[in-house]
Amino acid sequence: MSEAREYKYIGQRTVRPDGFDKVTGRAAFGADLSLPGMIWGKILRSPYAHASIKSIDTSKAEAHPDVMAVVTYQDYPAVSSGGFEPGDGPTDLRDLARNVLADDKALYHGHAILAIAARTEAAAEKALSLVDIDYEVLKPVMDVADAMQPDSAVLHADLFTKGLAEQPENPSNIATRMELKKGDIEAGFAAAEVVVERDFYTPTVHQGYIEPHATTVRYDDDGQSMVWCSTQGHFDVRASTAKLLSMDLGKLKVIASEIGGGFGGKTTVYLEPVALMLSKKSGRPVKMTMTRDEVFRASGPGSATRSTVKIGAKKDGTITAMQAKLCYEAGAFKGSPMGPGCMTVFTPYDVENIYIEGYDVVVNKPKVAAYRAPGAPQAEFAAEMVINELADELNIDPIELRLQNAAKEGTQTVYGPKLKAVGLVECLEAAKNSPHYKQALPKNQGRGLAAGFWFNIGGQSSVVINMNPDGTGTIVEGNPDIGGSRASMQLMAAEELGIDVSKLNPIVADTEHVPYSATTGGSRTTFATGMAVIEAARDVVQQMKERAASVWNVTTEQVDWADGVAINMTSDDRLTAAEICRGAERTGGQISGRGNINARGAGPSFAVHLCDVEVDKETGKVDVVRYTAIQDAGKAIHPSYVEGQYQGGAAQGIGWALNEEYIYNEDGVMENAGFLDYRIPLASDLPMIDTIIVEVPNAFHPFGVRGVGETGIVPPLAAVATAISDSIGVRMTHLPCSPPRVLKAIQDAS
Amino acid sequence: MTKTHVTTTINGEVIEFLCEPSDTLLAVLRNELQLTGTKEGCGSGDCGSCSVTIDGRLVCSCLVLGVEAEGVEIGTVEGVADKDKLHVIQEKFLEHAALQCGICTPGLIVSAKALLDENPEPTEEEARYYLAGNLCRCTGYDKIIRAVMDSAEVMRGDAQS
Numbered sequence: 080m081s082e083a084r085e086y087k088y089i090g091q092r093t094v095r096p097d098g099f100d101k102v103t104g105r106a107a108f109g110a111d112l113s114l115p116g117m118i119w120g121k122i123l124r125s126p127y128a129h130a131s132i133k134s135i136d137t138s139k140a141e142a143h144p145d146v147m148a149v150v151t152y153q154d155y156p157a158v159s160s161g162g163f164e165p166g167d168g169p170t171d172l173r174d175l176a177r178n179v180l181a182d183d184k185a186l187y188h189g190h191a192i193l194a195i196a197a198r199t200e201a202a203a204e205k206a207l208s209l210v211d212i213d214y215e216v217l218k219p220v221m222d223v224a225d226a227m228q229p230d231s232a233v234l235h236a237d238l239f240t241k242g243l244a245e246q247p248e249n250p251s252n253i254a255t256r257m258e259l260k261k262g263d264i265e266a267g268f269a270a271a272e273v274v275v276e277r278d279f280y281t282p283t284v285h286q287g288y289i290e291p292h293a294t295t296v297r298y299d300d301d302g303q304s305m306v307w308c309s310t311q312g313h314f315d316v317r318a319s320t321a322k323l324l325s326m327d328l329g330k331l332k333v334i335a336s337e338i339g340g341g342f343g344g345k346t347t348v349y350l351e352p353v354a355l356m357l358s359k360k361s362g363r364p365v366k367m368t369m370t371r372d373e374v375f376r377a378s379g380p381g382s383a384t385r386s387t388v389k390i391g392a393k394k395d396g397t398i399t400a401m402q403a404k405l406c407y408e409a410g411a412f413k414g415s416p417m418g419p420g421c422m423t424v425f426t427p428y429d430v431e432n433i434y435i436e437g438y439d440v441v442v443n444k445p446k447v448a449a450y451r452a453p454g455a456p457q458a459e460f461a462a463e464m465v466i467n468e469l470a471d472e473l474n475i476d477p478i479e480l481r482l483q484n485a486a487k488e489g490t491q492t493v494y495g496p497k498l499k500a501v502g503l504v505e506c507l508e509a510a511k512n513s514p515h516y517k518q519a520l521p522k523n524q525g526r527g528l529a530a531g532f533w534f535n536i537g538g539q540s541s542v543v544i545n546m547n548p549d550g551t552g553t554i555v556e557g558n559p560d561i562g563g564s565r566a567s568m569q570l571m572a573a574e575e576l577g578i579d580v581s582k583l584n585p586i587v588a589d590t591e592h593v594p595y596s597a598t599t600g601g602s603r604t605t606f607a608t609g610m611a612v613i614e615a616a617r618d619v620v621q622q623m624k625e626r627a628a629s630v631w632n633v634t635t636e637q638v639d640w641a642d643g644v645a646i647n648m649t650s651d652d653r654l655t656a657a658e659i660c661r662g663a664e665r666t667g668g669q670i671s672g673r674g675n676i677n678a679r680g681a682g683p684s685f686a687v688h689l690c691d692v693e694v695d696k697e698t699g700k701v702d703v704v705r706y707t708a709i710q711d712a713g714k715a716i717h718p719s720y721v722e723g724q725y726q727g728g729a730a731q732g733i734g735w736a737l738n739e740e741y742i743y744n745e746d747g748v749m750e751n752a753g754f755l756d757y758r759i760p761l762a763s764d765l766p767m768i769d770t771i772i773v774e775v776p777n778a779f780h781p782f783g784v785r786g787v788g789e790t791g792i793v794p795p796l797a798a799v800a801t802a803i804s805d806s807i808g809v810r811m812t813h814l815p816c817s818p819p820r821v822l823k824a825i826q827d828a829s
Numbered sequence: 830m831t832k833t834h835v836t837t838t839i840n841g842e843v844i845e846f847l848c849e850p851s852d853t854l855l856a857v858l859r860n861e862l863q864l865t866g867t868k869e870g871c872g873s874g875d876c877g878s879c880s881v882t883i884d885g886r887l888v889c890s891c892l893v894l895g896v897e898a899e900g901v902e903i904g905t906v907e908g909v910a911d912k913d914k915l916h917v918i919q920e921k922f923l924e925h926a927a928l929q930c931g932i933c934t935p936g937l938i939v940s941a942k943a944l945l946d947e948n949p950e951p952t953e954e955e956a957r958y959y960l961a962g963n964l965c966r967c968t969g970y971d972k973i974i975r976a977v978m979d980s981a982e983v984m985r986g987d988a989q990s
């Protein structure tokens with residue numbers, strides 16, 4: 080259905096509609112709103128990674144003349160444990176509450192204990208130092224392997240492992256065990272002629288958005304309370320905050336500010352329920368912002384993992400069996416992305432016999448949040464490293480080995496559905512034919528290649544297109560624009576309406592002005608919200624035709640619509656959109672189209688990345704000298720922003736592979752909680768990142784769109800680590816491949 | 830009570846303000862003067878979101894005190910465009926899609942302008958090292974560097990004509 084259509088707007092590299100504001104400093108982000116009478120909130124955080132809170136004395140702080148409110152866990156209505164789905168997946172409400180402010184236990188260094196609002200930021204900070212807390216310090220559990228030991232200290236006395244054959248008697252740090260299988264794994268390995276098995280480690284990493292969490296709120300007893308914040312999903316902020324304060328959804332308006340990066344990290348609440356309670360108690364608007372130190376210690380991060388992957392193949396390259404054990408750190412509360420890790424780990428391969436077990440394990444680190452393709456980079460890193468080693472063992476080109484076993488239309492996934500048309504083979508072919516792969520590798524360099532898979536999601540999106548009396552339109556949507564999505568919405572609406580992009584203005588509305596829209600995440604926005612835009616635009620077109628029909632006194636079926644003009648098929652008379660809108664007063668009032676949908680049929684996106692590195696054998700420092708990201712977009716609505724997603728995902732993955740990690744001391748205190756020591760890639764660290772957009776249309780989207788935001792972070796970990804292995808002749812199985820680790824690998828080998 | 834009176838010039842306009850001796854220039858710009866185009870990403874000189882110029886020199890405003898603004902000329906992102914006429918660098922950032930979320934953009938535009946004022950013909954490597962103090966987590970820098978190199982070319986052409 081998506082082939083052969085000639086597009087007028089789709090595929091154009093237009094200037095984004097919010098561009099002017101973003102390059103001039105006018106765009107208002109999370110920390111940019113101040114209100115009259117506003118005071119400042121600050122959070123007191125646990126100095127211990129694991130401790131019981133024996134008593135809290137806030138009397139001295141409350142006596143401070145500038146202090147206007149103090150809030151602890153006890154100020155909130157009691158909540159019980161249980162499922163609740165505000166955002167990116169089920170959250171346990173009690174866990175959420177206890178992460179926002181600790182109950183009787185501090186579970187990580189930096190865990191929020193209480194909050195104080197004062198007339199100035201400095202006074203609030205001063206008042207925090209006046210609080211007395213009596214802690215009983217406990218032994219921190221800092222690694223997933225330790226946490227899984229039967230004799231480990233436990234974080235939660237009421238956490239019992241789910242997914243075991245028998246109901247366990249003792250509490251454990253293992254929240255869930257999960258198993259996925261297909262075929263007969265033992266027969267699969269018995270049929271194999273070559274088997275490779277390795278252990279892998281990936282560290283705790285942070286999403287690293289440049290804008291810290293920030294919010295400004297105003298509680299109003301009788302009417303409408305307001306939360307302004309930087310979030311990927313303001314409807315979910317509303318759901319969580321209202322739940323924690325026991326308010327009706329209709330009494331809370333959440334306004335999404337412009338958002339300075341999220342990558343999954345801004346899909347939950349940290350400050351908002353605290354600020355609103357401070358505002359309620361003080362009667363004043365309250366502003367809260369996190370410092371960078373707080374962002375590292377108490378938001379995000381992405382799970383550290385330990386895993387084992389074993390793959391067997393015949394000499395001709397046919398893979399016969401794939402097995403994985405994947406252990407994910409959830410941080411202080413259950414809910415790591417272990418599930419998606421298990422579901423993605425082997426999905427690029429069409430293999431008969433698969434066995435996967437996954438563990439979701441709590442440790443004394445901040446509760447993890449989604450991070451771009453949550454769970455997949457860690458799992459697929461391990462799988463792709465083993466595939467590359469297998470290719471070496473078999474003496475088969477890594478692209479050929481993948482082509483021989485690639486997942487394609489009809490492949491039975493291990494988690495349920497059969498794949499529809501997907502673009503992995505096309506990405507592999509594009510890699511094979513790329514100038515990068517064809518170029519011989521200089522002697523002192525190493526090359527690595529890896530594939531990646533992410534599902535992508537659909538879900539609920541709402542869009543209203545309000546036509547104005549001059550024929551211009553306002554596209555009202557409910558998804559914060561994190562990477563140029565307003566431009567995509569504008570292009571899709573223009574294509575459907577036949578009205579020029581310059582006459583269509585997309586806006587991101589607050590929770591009062593557009594119906595519920597799920598979070599900007601899961602690579603869903605251009606796909607799902609795009610579908611809502613198309614539906615709203617078609618609704619507008621239908622109404623335009625009806626109005627024209629009434630003017631011409633013909634039936635609607637006798638009216639055609641092309642390029643923004645209604646055509647009377649009986650007379651060839653024409654009415655432009657602007658003429659119809661101008662005359663709407665006489666034909667039944669103004670025109671407004673609606674698209675409130677629950678989008679199904681999100682198309683998975685596969686990618687293949689190529690990486691060349693140069694390793695300094697004296698220092699272990701790795702330079703990425705050439706990089707190519709190839710990925711299936713289904714249909715690229717705005718190619719520049721699609722390329723941008725590929726490049727940004729690659730850069731984050733390169734950082735993950737080379738440098739990024741939380742470094743903890745033995746007390747469980749992070750020692751590198753700043754951008755100087757938690758080193759994300761700089762402009763001087765990277766080469767240009769070449770991109771190839773592959774387009775295998777998604778049959779479930781009118782234009783063929785697949786989400787593109789997440790897959791790009793999956794392949795780089797293995798592509799970079801393989802390139803290093805290729806260069807130094809040692810398999811790199813532990814991330815990051817930082818200079819000391821690479822140097823040690825070189826030295827150990829010689 | 831102990832606030833200090835400061836007279837300074839911001840984007841060509843003479844401005845007076847009161848601040849605590851410990852307030853950073855960034856805090857003054859954002860909270861006192863409502864010039865919120867300058868962003869805070871770290872508060873410790875590591876991210877460049879707070880980039881401004883003082884007498885033409887590029888600095889992190891989170892590492893400068895408000896009182897140090899006395900008698901100097903400050904340039905912020907709000908002063909880069911000429912009213913509604915964007916600067917070449919701003920236009921090129923938009924043309925090349927050199928921003929995704931846009932939080933790093935004000936700092937990068939101020940820094941890129943400082944670079945091109947200092948060195949109208951930078952190599953790609955010089956541009957990358959000059960801008961290494963400005964973190965961007967979204968783009969991988971590819972399109973940013975292209976926008977800056979393209980701006981340099983256009984600005985050189987403009988200077989010759």
Ligand code: FES
Pocket residue numbers: 868869870871872873874875876877878879880889890891892
């Ligand atoms: S806020 Fe000044 S360098 Fe980051």
Ligand code: FES
Pocket residue numbers: 289339340927928929930931932933934964965966967968
């Ligand atoms: S565009 Fe988001 S940090 Fe640069």
